[in-house]
Amino acid sequence: MDTWLSADSHNVVVIHNKGNRGRTGVVVAAYMHYSNISAR
Template sequence: SLLTERHSNHFMVFNLCGEAQRQYDGESLWGGRYAVCGFDDHNPAPFPLLLSLCESVDRWLNECEENVAVIHCKAGKGRTGLVISSYLLHV
């Protein structure tokens, strides 16, 4: 995959989609460097989930300076924007 080609084992995919049809096998795609942190589109994230997600991203990024976090949802605007802006406030 492009992620493996560009980042070797230094990436983690965070899937924010809560919808069952937006889930996939992250184990076979990326060898377990995949986390499902889903919540429904057009709804606020539960605060405990948001805090846990920010802590997970922070832990991953601080583990190695080469690590990258890939955060996505369906369209990459609502949930992704919320999580990225929350992470920036978290750090």
């Protein structure tokens, strides 16, 4: 995700989940932690 987002400012990431929303949250939280993004 980081490579894709860094390649072009117009690139976006869409995370689609069919069923278990917990895994989606883990992916988003892990990326936010990796990128030092704060939810505040």
